[in-house]
Amino acid sequence: MTLPERSLATAQVQAGYDPRTEVHTAVPPIYQSAAFAFSSLAEARDLFALRKNGDIYSRAANPTVLVLEERIAALEGGIAAAGVASGQAAVALSLLALVHQGQHIVAASQLYGGTVDLLHDTFPDWGIEVTFVDQDDIDAWRAAIRPTTRVLFAESVANPLAQVLRVSEVAEVAHAAGLPLVIDNTVATPALQRPKEFGADIVVHSATKFLGGHGSTLGGVIVDLGTFDFTAHPERWPQLTAPYARTGGGSLVERFGERGSPFIALIKTKYVHDLGPTLSATSAFQLLQGVETLDLRLGRHSESAEKVASTLADHPRIAKVHHPSLPDSPWHAAALAYLPRGAASVFSVDLVSTGDADGDFALVEQFVERLRLLRLVANIGDARSMVAHPASMTHSHLTPDQRAVAGISETTVRLSIGLEDPDEIIADLVQALG
Ligand SMILES: Cc1ncc(COP(=O)(O)O)c(C=O)c1O
Numbered sequence: 001m002t003l004p005e006r007s008l009a010t011a012q013v014q015a016g017y018d019p020r021t022e023v024h025t026a027v028p029p030i031y032q033s034a035a036f037a038f039s040s041l042a043e044a045r046d047l048f049a050l051r052k053n054g055d056i057y058s059r060a061a062n063p064t065v066l067v068l069e070e071r072i073a074a075l076e077g078g079i080a081a082a083g084v085a086s087g088q089a090a091v092a093l094s095l096l097a098l099v100h101q102g103q104h105i106v107a108a109s110q111l112y113g114g115t116v117d118l119l120h121d122t123f124p125d126w127g128i129e130v131t132f133v134d135q136d137d138i139d140a141w142r143a144a145i146r147p148t149t150r151v152l153f154a155e156s157v158a159n160p161l162a163q164v165l166r167v168s169e170v171a172e173v174a175h176a177a178g179l180p181l182v183i184d185n186t187v188a189t190p191a192l193q194r195p196k197e198f199g200a201d202i203v204v205h206s207a208t209k210f211l212g213g214h215g216s217t218l219g220g221v222i223v224d225l226g227t228f229d230f231t232a233h234p235e236r237w238p239q240l241t242a243p244y245a246r247t248g249g250g251s252l253v254e255r256f257g258e259r260g261s262p263f264i265a266l267i268k269t270k271y272v273h274d275l276g277p278t279l280s281a282t283s284a285f286q287l288l289q290g291v292e293t294l295d296l297r298l299g300r301h302s303e304s305a306e307k308v309a310s311t312l313a314d315h316p317r318i319a320k321v322h323h324p325s326l327p328d329s330p331w332h333a334a335a336l337a338y339l340p341r342g343a344a345s346v347f348s349v350d351l352v353s354t355g356d357a358d359g360d361f362a363l364v365e366q367f368v369e370r371l372r373l374l375r376l377v378a379n380i381g382d383a384r385s386m387v388a389h390p391a392s393m394t395h396s397h398l399t400p401d402q403r404a405v406a407g408i409s410e411t412t413v414r415l416s417i418g419l420e421d422p423d424e425i426i427a428d429l430v431q432a433l434g
Contacts, residue, residue, distance in 0.1 A: 030285045034058050050247045050255065050269070064281035068288050071219045072211070075190040075294070076203050079226035080261035082169050083219065083284055087186060087206020089218030089277035091115050091153075094182055094204050097239065097266050098400065099150040106144040106151075108135035108165070109405045110158035112206075113224035113395035115184070116402065119153075134405065135165055136330075141173045150236065151180055156195055156338070157187040159380065160390045160414035161322045161407045163349035163364045164334035171199025178236070180228040186210070187346050187380070190338050191298035201228035202263070209381025212299050213290035215380050217283045224261040231257075239266055246270065275406035297419060302342030305393040311426050312349055317433045319411070320350040346380045348390070351411040351433075360410035360431070367413065370432035373424060374415070385418035385425050 006015070023029070036055035038044040046052040054344055055063060069081040084090050099105055107119055109132040119130040124185035135154050145152075154165050167183065180201035185193065195203050201222040205211055213352035219221045231253055234241035236355040240252050240262045247255055248268055252262035272278065290297075309323035324335035325343040335343045351367060353360055354400040368376050368387060378393055379385040390408045398406070417425060 028064060028285065028288055030281045031058075031063045033062075050265070057311055058281065059276060059278050060268045062279075062281050062284070064288075065279050065284040066365045068207075068219075068279075068284040068291070071291055072190075072205065072207075073223050075189075075194075075291075076185070076223045077194055077196045077225065078203065078223035080264040081221050082222040082272065083207075083221055083279040084262050084272060085220065085277040085279055086115050086218045087184075087204070087208055088118070089185060090204040090206065090222045090317070092118055093267055093271045093275070093277070094202055094222045095123075095128075095151060095153065096183075096271055097263065098180065098237075099123075099128050100239075101151045102148060104131065104146050104148045105153055106130045106131050106133060106141060106149055109133060109157065109402070110135050110161065110163050110407070112159040112184070112186075113390070113397060116395070117397050120402075121397075124419065131314045132402075133403075135163065135170070138166070138169045138173060141170055142176075145173075145177045145179070148165070149153075149177065149179060153182045153184070153203055155184040156193050156200075157324075157344045157346070158406075159187055159346060160348045160388070160394065160412070161323055162187070162331070162344045163322075163407070164331040164338055164343075165322050166334055167193075167195055167198035167200055167338060168375075171201075174201075175199065176234050185345050188339065189294060189298060190375065192302065192341050192344070196225040196227065198338065201225055206381075207287045209292055210298060210301070211294065211381075212287045212291070213381065213383060214286075215377075215379055215382030215384060217286040217290075219279050219283050219287045219389035222264070223266055224263045226261065228263075229261065239245075239270075260391040298345075299342060300419055301345035301417060304419075305345035305347065305415075306343060306418040307422045308417055308426055308429065309347060312429065315430070315433060317352055318349050319352045321347070322349065322407070323347040328367065345417040346414065348412050348414045350409055351413065353409070353411050357410055361392070364411060364413060366434075367432050371428055372431075373420065373428035374432075380414070380416040382416065383419045385420055386416045388414045388416075390414055411427065 035057045047054045065083040069083045074079040123337045131144040182202045183195040183200040185203045186206040203223040205221045230237045230240045243254050256262040256265045306325045312318050313321045324331040374385045
């Protein structure tokens with residue numbers, strides 16, 4: 001619609017666009033708008049009271065982000081999802097929605113370093129306690145649960161050593177105690193594992209990694225798998241079961257229990273709304289482009305990683321290859337059960353140690369500097385192959401004890417195997433080992 005003749009100042013803002021215009025784009029468009037026009041005040045009132053679905057303001061909801069949310073929820077077999085600014089925001093918000101001051105989390109010791117920082121440092125600042133357990137010790141999970149525990153948390157495939165979690169066994173412990181299991185499925189992605197099939201209740205992703213797949217865009221997703229019954233112990237979850245003032249009376253369970261997800265409604269209307277870790281429409285669009293080729297890419301990533309792992313396993317300068325596809329890996333049986341479509345392409349190798357810390361650092365430095373194809377980058381899940389040194393990079397904030405429990409030594413080098421020709425990736429690694 002063209003407006004009648006206006007002054008330049010008005011025309012430069014309004015000419016040529018009617019907010020009611022509908023365009024039937026074949027590809028999800030980028031709705032790069034901070035806010036949306038209401039057709040009437042009555043509609044605005046209904047939308048703010050969550051009586052009606054629709055768009056208000058892009059901090060907590062945006063139509064392009066919604067496409068990504070619905071797509072990831074579908075891939076994970078979930079009922080609803082929330083897109084957020086980063087994987088870190090997805091982990092933080094999924095847990096903050098479940099655990100309050102004075103309450104407690106049981107988490108695996110084998111986690112991405114940023115998640116350890118959050119759980120070990122920031123959450124205690126807010127009066128949230130965390131017990132870390134060896135993820136393979138099922139009795140330790142059970143023993144760590146307290147009356148104040150509200151959630152169990154782990155990665156389905158741990159970063160950086162690719163330990164494979166026995167999800168069903170941890171889920172069983174959680175459910176026996178009436179608690180939900182939250183799984184970070186970043187490294188596996190739903191192309192390799194759907195944690196819901198093994199009893200998980202909520203899945204989180206750093207979409208920055210394989211979902212986006214091209215290392216260009218930060219993002220995170222929280223998915224409610226719809227399996228956990230918060231009404232079985234309503235006193236534990238007043239944020240979901242008691243009247244919720246923000247939506248004008250009634251609890252979120254009453255409001256969304258039948259249609260949608262009370263948990264995702266809480267994440268969006270409280271935590272994303274109040275704290276503001278918003279996923280932009282442009283980022284959601286870029287992540288959607290990646291998601292469209294997820295299974296194709298993951299097949300190639302996994303196949304190449306297995307080839308690299310089996311070649312390096314025989315190399316005299318490599319002390320250990322931590323890859324679950326190798327028959328001598330402690331996680332080989334778990335990989336067969338939990339990753340039947342292919343094992344992870346993020347894993348680690350330990351170089352043969354020199355016997356002292358300075359010598360080991362120099363050894364890793366020399367190896368990394370000799371690489372020509374693989375790049376030294378603090379990221380995983382890119383189309384490009386990359387290496388990182390967890391002890392001085394992603395896991396440098398951990399204490400030496402925490403690193404030891406996670407299986408990380410001074411000579412551990414993380415690999416993220418990309419989509420290049422696998423023979424050329426192997427040739428580069430072998431020449432760099434010398
Ligand atoms: C397993 C895992 N979870 C969460 C994150 C955090 O994601 P982001 O960097 O998108 O904040 C990362 C980042 O490396 C990760 O590897």
